[in-house]
Amino acid sequence: MSAIPDLRGPPPAPPPPLPLRAVLGDEGFRIFFPLAALFAALWPLWWVWIWAFDLPSGQVPPAVWHAHEMIFGAWGAALIGFLTTAAPEWTDTPRLQHRPLWRLAGVWAIARLPGLTGWDALAPVILADLVWLAGLAAYLARISWQRRSDRLLAFLAWLLALGLAAGAAKAAMLTAHPEPAAQALRVSGFLYLGLLGLALARITVPVTNLVLDPTEATSPFRPHPGRLNLAPGLVALAVAGEGLGLSPAVLGFLWIAAGAAFLDRVAEAFIGPEALRAEVLALAGSAALAGAGLLAFGAARLGAPWAEAAPLHLAFMGGLGLGVLAVLCIAGRLHCGRPLGLPGRSRAGLGLVVLASLLRALPEMGLMPWPPGPAHGLAALAWAAGFGLWLADAWPDLRDPRTLGARRC
Template sequence: MTPRTDLPLHRILSDEGFRIFFPLAALHAGLWPMIWVLLWSFDLPFARDLPPGIWHGYEMIFGAWGAALIGFLTTAAPEWSDSKRLRGRILWWLAASWGFARIAGLTGADLLIWPAALADLIWLGFLPSYLLVLSIRIRTDRLLSFAGWGLALAGLGMWARLQMAMGDVDGAMRALTLAGLLFAGLLGLALARITVPVTNEVLDPTGRTSPFRPHPGRLNLGPGLVALAAFSDLAGGSAAVTGYLWIGAGAAFMERMAEGFIGRAAFRAEILGLMAAAGFSGAGMIALGAARLGASWPEVAALHLVVMGGLGLGVLAVLAIAGRFHTGQGLGLSRRSKAAFLLISLATLLRVLPEMGVMPWPPGPLHGIAALAWAAGFLFWLWDYWPALRDPATLGQLH
């Protein structure tokens, strides 16, 4: 069947979730922090009762990574369950609810906290509900883990909004910290699903064999230990107890990184990107645990290793790999996409290492070079993939 070439752009973008939400995730991840750091000098135009940093933390977790999550789940869930994909109006409604909350976050207007909370609740509540309904309809349990983590994430998001509305800065920061770490656990689930087929395609492009088979008992070890550590945090565990638990969770992510050492093929950009995402997440959790046990660096530096390095590279890997597969292309990242991975890694190190006392602060405005490298990484990806995302000839193509 010859693909149509006369479709309007809005029809093309709403044909599948990743076509709308992957570009939105890249634009938000790249531009919002750069505006906050370089244009508004760590301030927001209408922020009064809340520190701008609270708005910034919420936006990175539920803004950029939220869009990536919507695009990933609305694209992957139908594929995993062999069901009809979401298309058209429902995707635009999700984009509108997500987008309204992001505009509120960019302004920092206290009056918009509750409307923004309602807008976020629409998509945060929709995702686990959609997965649960799909699980019941198709009679599968493959989506239940993502539904459970989605419900937990929605709860933390609304808890953070409530604390913001009440002006409780410490409570909001605690909720956002747990939400960022919970997102890392969700990333671990996604990596468990993505790494196996990607590694097997790298090792055997013909698809005739499956030479890579991870140990089933360790497949979801990282997310499980994240859940345990987060529950201990919620239950009021001591700094020592939670510190050791986060070190254990980090070690599980480091083990996931070690699974990428598959010989010479480990130097493929796709494998390196997935390994680096797990490695940054693990290093951040270990650094967080060490900070609670008395290490000299602040917890916020460790959290940025997780949220910037782990989630940043993990989201970029999902955007790059799923974006190629679902536009009918095989593995093989371009120079722009490879540069994007390097830029996100550089931005993370420039943001974190000086705060940890490992390197001197770079010249220029505080975090300015890191913000520019971060923005360039995600905009490079968008520059690379936009032609395929908007091309009607790629509709319905799955490699």
């Protein structure tokens, strides 16, 4: 008896593997979250261990470059990744992919060259930051108009204000006026805190509900609506007071009020035993450190015995830094189809960022002894390790084509 021939033919060949560029270009977070983590980790090391010896010889002091690069380099990349990922999700519009994202990344990277080298001839390149800020604002405006939606207008307003502050800072740097540049960069940092307040209001609720009910069948956590925009609103009021030149005492009380509004957000973490989950603690800790930093900054305006730089680092390193890393951890996992529940290295990274912020701010405020080694050296190492541990955890998923389109938060 003869065998029946197999008429089906050979099995189809598997599809060719996607190149890394195509995988990373699928969504904003895959490009910009790693860029933010790398730059946030490496820039302080570069500044503390290299620029501490005053190697760059230019008209802009290293401290101004340091603030500029953290605000528009590290936090800028995180902002691009967050908004290009969250905005289409909130408005149910197609997300940016591939070429537009890589163009944004290229413009962002070009703007980093002067800060890394300290070379005055490259200083005009920092104007490239204004290009990606304008492009991001135009993107939010376009999809808001297309969808007739007001969900992004608050972010758009803060982004436009950030663009104005960025322009003032860069103009002062290019004309060798370090003090006005430092003031404009400080305002830029405050504007990022306002954006942080908006982001926390929109992230904390769904994350807390997902922690309380992983099936997503119910929404047991519903915060008081008065908390939604209180912190960014009071930050906006204090920034306006800075622009109007109010007295130090009045500004001190305004910043204390803004800090208290951030601390008020911590109450949202009181959800029972689940409050000990790393995701909940990280979001609450970000609000707590931002609030504590602003309270101490306001106290300095009222005569507290410490300089303003230390509490600003507590707010910008602790509040913004922990908030950014929490978003990287949570959004990165969910968008790659992973459940909540952070791996050990990511949890350790969150703890190291908190430690680094305290090591940077508290000794300068006289609240703890200085650690051994170069000034801020140990803080820079702990900070770099914190972001590096997250990247080590997340990179296999970010580059894996099997996680494409796995889930949108």
